[in-house]
Amino acid sequence: MSRGLGEVQVRAGAETDLAPLTDLYNHYVRETAVTFDTEPFSPAERRPWLLSHPEDGPHRLLVAQDTDGVLLGYVTSGPYRPKGAYATSVETSIYCAADAVGRGVGTLLYGALFAALAEEDVHRAYAGIARPNEASVRLHARFGFRHIGTFTEVGRKFDRYWDVAWYQKDLR
Ligand SMILES: CC(C)(COP(=O)(O)OP(=O)(O)OC[C@H]1O[C@@H](n2cnc3c(N)ncnc32)[C@H](O)[C@@H]1OP(=O)(O)O)[C@@H](O)C(=O)NCCC(=O)NCCS
Numbered sequence: 066m067s068r069g070l071g072e073v074q075v076r077a078g079a080e081t082d083l084a085p086l087t088d089l090y091n092h093y094v095r096e097t098a099v100t101f102d103t104e105p106f107s108p109a110e111r112r113p114w115l116l117s118h119p120e121d122g123p124h125r126l127l128v129a130q131d132t133d134g135v136l137l138g139y140v141t142s143g144p145y146r147p148k149g150a151y152a153t154s155v156e157t158s159i160y161c162a163a164d165a166v167g168r169g170v171g172t173l174l175y176g177a178l179f180a181a182l183a184e185e186d187v188h189r190a191y192a193g194i195a196r197p198n199e200a201s202v203r204l205h206a207r208f209g210f211r212h213i214g215t216f217t218e219v220g221r222k223f224d225r226y227w228d229v230a231w232y233q234k235d236l237r
Contacts, residue, residue, distance in 0.1 A: 073170060075177040078115065078126035078139060085136040086128070087111045089162050098195050098227050101220040117143065123155055123185045127177050129170050137165040140174040142182060145191055153188040159204070171204045179208065182236060190234040195220065195227045202230070210234040 078086065091105040118126035118141055129137040138161035145154040157178065161170045182190075192210060194201045210232035218226035 072132050073129050073137060073173060074132075075127055075129050075173055077120045078118065078128045080112075080115065082128055082136060082139075083108045083112060083115055086115065086139055089136060089139070090160060092163050093160060098220070098222045099198055099201070101195065101222060101227075103222055123152075123182065123187045125178060125181055127174055127181070129161075129174055135162075137162050137168075138170045138174055140171075140178045142178060142187070142190065145189075153186060154191060155182070155187055155189075156191045156193070158192070159201075166200065171200070172207065175204065175208050179234075179236070187236050190236055192232045192234075193229045194232060195229050205232045205234075208234060 087106050087108045090100070093100050094102045094105050115126065118124050124143050126139060126141050128139045131137055138159070140157065140159040142155040142157050145151050145156045159171055159174055190210070192205055194205065213231050213233045215228050215230045217228050219229050220227045
């Protein structure tokens with residue numbers, strides 16, 4: 066899948082994206098509590114994650130790149146939980162490169178993801194947002210996610226506890 070919009074192209078992620086995808090994510094692992102991973106990944110460690118998102122089906126990886134091929138962000142839909150009855154629910158995750166936030170890339174990626182999922186047997190999407198994260202809250206609101214509850218102090222990173230607000234989007 067490939068979709069150009071202005072100077073940014075959205076397409077399915079590929080193995081050749083592994084190194085820049087890992088770098089992009091590791092920034093947030095090291096510097097922020099928006100993800101609860103606490104140790105950066107090597108590309109080899111991150112490979113099973115990449116391969117768990119094929120080009121079709123409910124579990125997608127889409128990337129945004131500029132005209133020079135520089136990775137600007139990515140979005141995934143993955144399993145919410147492994148048990149069979151949860152197969153119609155996905156958990157989404159979205160990260161822009163640190164120098165590409167606030168430019169509409171997140172909006173572009175989520176638009177492409179939900180267009181792709183419209184053909185799939187997916188009924189609900191869930192997103193957990195570690196608070197505070199106003200940009201993420203606004204992005205999810207824009208795409209029709211609604212707040213369904215908050216897990217308080219569910220994670221500890223940088224020697225303090227963090228809340229995770231859960232959001233749900235109805236897909237079909
Ligand atoms: C959260 C994130 C994916 C949003 O993508 P983005 O490309 O920055 O957002 P967009 O430019 O498409 O804007 C989406 C909305 O967020 C708002 N927004 C963007 N940056 C913002 C900021 N720093 N503060 C407040 N609102 C912000 C925009 O105004 C827009 O709101 P609107 O729809 O009400 O007009 C991106 O900022 C990011 O990668 N952040 C770091 C990683 C992260 O937090 N990932 C999500 C984990 S749950």
